[in-house]
Amino acid sequence: MISPIKVVIxxxxxxxxxxxxxxxxALALKKLPDIAFVLVGDEEFIAEECSKLDMPMxxxxxxxxxxxxxxxxxxxxxxxxxxxxxxxxxLKALSERDDLFGMISAGNTGVLLxxxxxxxxxxxxxxxxxxxxxxxxxxxxxxxxxTGATIDCTPEMLHHFALLGSEFMRDTxxxxxxxxALLSNGAEASKGNALVKETFPILxxxxxxxxxxxxxxxxxxxxxxxxLVCDGFAGNQVFKxxxxxxxxxxxxxxxYAKREGSNEVLALANHLMSVYDIGSLGGGNIxxxxxxxIKARGNSGEKVITSISQMxxxxxxxxxxxxxxxxxx
Amino acid sequence: MISPIKVVIxxxxxxxxxxxxxxxxALALKKLPDIAFVLVGDEEFIAEECSKLDMPMxxxxxxxxxxxxxxxxxxxxxxxxxxxxxxxxxLKALSERDDLFGMISAGNTGVLLxxxxxxxxxxxxxxxxxxxxxxxxxxxxxxxxxTGATIDCTPEMLHHFALLGSEFMRDTxxxxxxxxALLSNGAEASKGNALVKETFPILxxxxxxxxxxxxxxxxxxxxxxxxLVCDGFAGNQVFKxxxxxxxxxxxxxxxYAKREGSNEVLALANHLMSVYDIGSLGGGNIxxxxxxxIKARGNSGEKVITSISQMxxxxxxxxxxxxxxxxxx
Numbered sequence: 001m002i003s004p005i006k007v008v009i010x011x012x013x014x015x016x017x018x019x020x021x022x023x024x025x026a027l028a029l030k031k032l033p034d035i036a037f038v039l040v041g042d043e044e045f046i047a048e049e050c051s052k053l054d055m056p057m058x059x060x061x062x063x064x065x066x067x068x069x070x071x072x073x074x075x076x077x078x079x080x081x082x083x084x085x086x087x088x089x090x091l092k093a094l095s096e097r098d099d100l101f102g103m104i105s106a107g108n109t110g111v112l113l114x115x116x117x118x119x120x121x122x123x124x125x126x127x128x129x130x131x132x133x134x135x136x137x138x139x140x141x142x143x144x145x146x147t148g149a150t151i152d153c154t155p156e157m158l159h160h161f162a163l164l165g166s167e168f169m170r171d172t173x174x175x176x177x178x179x180x181a182l183l184s185n186g187a188e189a190s191k192g193n194a195l196v197k198e199t200f201p202i203l204x205x206x207x208x209x210x211x212x213x214x215x216x217x218x219x220x221x222x223x224x225x226x227x228l229v230c231d232g233f234a235g236n237q238v239f240k241x242x243x244x245x246x247x248x249x250x251x252x253x254x255x256y257a258k259r260e261g262s263n264e265v266l267a268l269a270n271h272l273m274s275v276y277d278i279g280s281l282g283g284g285n286i287x288x289x290x291x292x293x294i295k296a297r298g299n300s301g302e303k304v305i306t307s308i309s310q311m312x313x314x315x316x317x318x319x320x321x322x323x324x325x326x327x328x329x
Numbered sequence: 330m331i332s333p334i335k336v337v338i339x340x341x342x343x344x345x346x347x348x349x350x351x352x353x354x355a356l357a358l359k360k361l362p363d364i365a366f367v368l369v370g371d372e373e374f375i376a377e378e379c380s381k382l383d384m385p386m387x388x389x390x391x392x393x394x395x396x397x398x399x400x401x402x403x404x405x406x407x408x409x410x411x412x413x414x415x416x417x418x419x420l421k422a423l424s425e426r427d428d429l430f431g432m433i434s435a436g437n438t439g440v441l442l443x444x445x446x447x448x449x450x451x452x453x454x455x456x457x458x459x460x461x462x463x464x465x466x467x468x469x470x471x472x473x474x475x476t477g478a479t480i481d482c483t484p485e486m487l488h489h490f491a492l493l494g495s496e497f498m499r500d501t502x503x504x505x506x507x508x509x510a511l512l513s514n515g516a517e518a519s520k521g522n523a524l525v526k527e528t529f530p531i532l533x534x535x536x537x538x539x540x541x542x543x544x545x546x547x548x549x550x551x552x553x554x555x556x557l558v559c560d561g562f563a564g565n566q567v568f569k570x571x572x573x574x575x576x577x578x579x580x581x582x583x584x585y586a587k588r589e590g591s592n593e594v595l596a597l598a599n600h601l602m603s604v605y606d607i608g609s610l611g612g613g614n615i616x617x618x619x620x621x622x623i624k625a626r627g628n629s630g631e632k633v634i635t636s637i638s639q640m641x642x643x644x645x646x647x648x649x650x651x652x653x654x655x656x657x658x
Contacts, residue, residue, distance in 0.1 A: 071517070137577050148514055151522045185477055185565040188400070193480045193562040217569030221577070233522040236514040237566045240546030245574035248466045248550070249601065256597055264593040268585055272578065 004036040004059060005101045005316050007309060008094050011041035012068045012086040013107025015298040018042070019049055021106070024305030025060070026053040035309045038100065040065050040090040065089035069107050071298070075114035088115055094291055095119040102292035102312050104283070106300050112293065113149045113286060120289040128288030129161045130232070130295055131168060132239055135275075136223035143169050143178075144220075146232040147239050147284050149295075153231035155199040158182075162203055162211070164287035165227035172318055173226070177210045181225035183234055184214035195231060203229070217241075246276040283308055333365040333388060334430045334645050336638060337423050340370035341397045341415040342436025344627040347371070348378055350435070353634030354389070355382040364638045367429065369394050369419040394418035398436050400627070404443035417444055423620055424448040431621035431641050433612070435629050441622065442478045442615060449618040457617030458490045459561070459624055460497060461568055464604075465552035472498050472507075473549075475561040476568050476613050478624075482560035484527040487511075491532055491540070493616035494556035501647055502555070506539045510554035512563055513543035524560060532558070546570075575605040612637055 009025060011018040018041050025037045036059040039046050043064035050060060067085040069078050082088060087107045094103045105112050109130060117128060130149035133141050145161040146153070153161075162180050169178040182199060184192040189200060191214055203211040212225060220228055220238050230238070250272050257265035283296035283304065292315055294308050338354060340347040347370050354366045365388035368375050372393035379389060396414040398407050411417055416436050423432045434441055438459060446457055459478035462470050474490040475482070482490075491509050498507040511528060513521040518529060520543055532540040541554060549557055549567050559567070579601050586594035612625035612633065621644055623637050 072519075137580070151514060183566070185480060185562055190401075193560070196562075217566040218573030218576070220570060220573060222573070231522070233514055233525075234563065234566055237512070237546040237563055238570055241549060241567055241570040242574045244547030244549060244551075245571050246578060247547070249575060249578050249605070251466070252601070252604070253597065256600065260593070262593045262597075264589070264591045265597050268582065268591075268594050268597070271585065272581070275581070276578070 004034045005309075005312055006036045006038060006061075006099055007312055008038045008040060008063075008090045008100055008103040009305070010086045010090045010103065010105035010107055011039055011046060012065075013105045013298070014296075014300065015106070016301075018045060020300070020302050021104070021305055022046060022049040023053060024302035026050075026055050027302055028306040028309045029056050029059055031306055032309050032313065034313060036060070038063055038090075038093065040093070041086045042066060063089060063093060069111045071108050073108055073111055075108075075110040078108070078111040079115050079118055087111060091115045091119045091293070094293070100291070101316060102294065104294050104296055104305065104308050106283075106296040106298050106304075109149050109295055112295055116286050116289045116293050120291055120293065122288055122290050126164070126288050127157045127160045128286050129157075129164055130284040131165060131287050132235075132284045133173075134221055134239075134242070136221045138223035140223040140226070141169075141173060142221055142223065142225060143173075143227045144235055144238060145227065145229055145287065146235050148232045148236040149284075149286070151232045151236075153195060155195060155202055158195070158199040158229050158231065159202050159206070160288070162206075162209055162227060162229045165229065166209060168285065168287050169226045172315060174318075175226050178226035179212045179224070180209050180227045180229060181212050181215040183220060183228055183230035183238065184216065187214050187216055187219075189213060199229070246272075250276065285311075333363045334638075334641055335365045335367060335390075335428055336641055337367045337369060337392075337419045337429055337432040338634070339415045339419045339432065339434035339436055340368055340375060341394075342434045342627070343625075343629060344435070345630075347374060349629070349631050350433070350634060351375060351378040352382055353631035355379075355384050356631055357635040357638045358385050358388055360635055361638050361642065363642060365389070367392055367419075367422065369415045369422070371395060392418060392422060398440045400437050402437055402440055404437075404439040407437070407440040408444050408447055416440060420444045420448045420622075423622070429620070430645060431623065433623050433625055433634065433637050435612075435625040435627050435633075438478050438624055441624055445615050445618045445622050449620055449622070451617055451619050455493070455617050456486045456489045457615050458486075458493055459613040460494060460616050461564075461613045462502075463550055463568075463571070465550045467552035469552040469555070470498075470502060471550055471552065471554060472502075472556045473564055473567060474556065474558055474616065475564050477561045477565040478613075478615070480561045480565075482524060484524060484531055487524070487528040487558050487560065488531050488535070489617070491535075491538055491556060491558045494558065495538060497614065497616050498555045501644060503647075504555050507555035508541045508553070509538050509556040509558060510541050510544040512549060512557055512559035512567065513545065516543050516545055516548075518542060528558070575601075579605065612640075614640075 040063040065086040129146040145165040283294040286293045369392045394415040458475035474494040612623040615622045
């Protein structure tokens with residue numbers, strides 16, 4: 001493994017201002033000796049924050065970018081009109097520089113997707129997607145694609161998402177033949193909205209996919225499939241409804257523990273908070289690009305930089321094993 | 330209140346066979362003195378089951394219907410080709426007989442909707458929808474429309490659902506000005522798929538509605554809105570993902586309680602099971618029909634007949650208060 005792994009951080013996308021990801025970087029650098037960062041944003045501001053934080057500057061580089069992509073920017077416009085924004089400067093650097101491994105941004109998902117397609121497309125005809133790897137009841141993981149990057153999808157796009165999700169689970173999670181399912185309103189092949197019904201035979205006919213059929217929302221994270229395919233609107237619902245329900249039940253449990261004065265229940269609540277802390281899962285990986293680009297949530301805290309950096313280290317390690325294996329064959 | 334309230338039961342729609350709803354009726358009759366049933370299905374079979382169950386036959390009527398609607402029937406076909414099915418015989422009786430108050434079926438949702446529209450439409454131009462009244466975190470209730478009766482919707486249909494949901498929450502839950510929200514992938518007005526974006530201004534402009542904008546999946550059951558509007562595909566996801574997540578967390582808690590040997594945690598698990606038992610919520614009300622038709626889930630147990638009967642009694646009581654109020658004015 002080339003050490004350290006150098007990751008570009010778009011400091012300006014966070015809802016909580018640019019200092020969060022800078023202090024997040026400081027935390028990650030302390031914990032992970034094999035990581036280095038390129039911090040993109042307002043140069044003077046970043047330098048000042050770094051000096052306050054006792055940042056190990058031998059593993060930090062600063063790239064100046066005064067402009068900013070906001071949540072109100074439209075993807076098509078922003079990638080042309082805001083070339084000096086931290087997000088697009090970061091994407092461009094990632095595409096041009098061989099020493100950069102991946103990127104983290106918490107900014108506008110649509111612009112990140114469009115910018116990624118412009119600067120880092122693996123194959124122009126394939127639509128990238130935003131994935132989330134979610135923990136399942138049986139201890140396995142399911143890669144949900146798309147989780148909200150493309151809200152209105154065509155059957156062809158869902159087909160691409162299925163292929164990209166399979167490739168990702170094969171490469172990163174070592175699942176030889178990832179089971180792919182379509183999210184629907186019933187398990188039967190006849191169930192689904194127009195999009196699902198049109199997509200079903202396309203997935204069934206593609207021999208590169210191990211398509212197992214439709215899955216309903218209550219079985220979405222049962223572990224039955226390795227890749228769960230849906231449009232970005234439905235994927236956003238699965239992700240957020242899961243999160244909302246978990247948060248709500250845990251809040252109820254904390255209240256119950258206090259009311260009943262039960263330390264055992266309070267201990268359980270802490271346990272559940274660590275298991276179901278979807279916010280700490282890091283971020284979604286934009287699949288279909290030449291290099292890993294991770295979309296962190298807009299309201300991410302500083303700890304997210306450490307967990308995403310760990311994801312990068314895992315990806316790098318798997319990649320190295322693969323590259324060695326390929327060279328051996 | 331006209332006593333007893335007479336409810337028609339389609340005995341053949343259940344995944345678990347016709348005996349479940351017959352024994353369910355026996356249970357309900359024991360608990361609720363103000364209820365009576367018309368059991369629709371195979372006459373001999375029902376009579377035999379009733380005799381086994383010590384059924385109070387003074388509150389039971391049997392209507393013969395040999396045929397059956399299955400989950401494979403297409404709505405448009407079934408309502409014409411299966412007039413002798415238990416579902417359509419029940420719907421027809423409900424529409425023709427003044428002594429019948431409402432109906433319960435666990436059968437094919439699409440056929441039930443189409444049959445309801447054919448026999449019981451309040452207004453031909455309005456698209457009925459399947460609602461689910463779900464308990465919210467703040468103790469209030471949100472009426473989710475549609476939960477899966479119409480999978481592919483137009484903006485006009487969502488508009489109807491908003492009006493029907495508002496009317497229902499006003500009439501049944503006594504909320505004078507129900508707050509209506511659109512389920513979307515972001516709270517901003519600009520967020521949504523094509524359907525949501527087209528529907529937004531229609532809801533915003535209708536002065537009969539108290540439209541509060543978009544709501545994301547993680548806030549769907551926060552209690553911020555009284556009526557949550559979405560297409561049947563998305564509604565099905567909200568409903569089932571909530572159920573799946575709750576079931577999963579409760580299963581985890583039971584395992585944890587056993588592992589840790591904690592009776593306090595086990596008591597909590599029992600408490601949560603009663604609060605989050607979505608299966609026992611009864612069923613979805615098909616809004617937009619002249620009389621209440623409740624769709625129970627296909628795999629409902631016998632207890633569901635009692636909880637739905639209780640819903641009918643509540644509706645009847647509210648209706649009576651309303652009718653009295655109207656007559657007084």
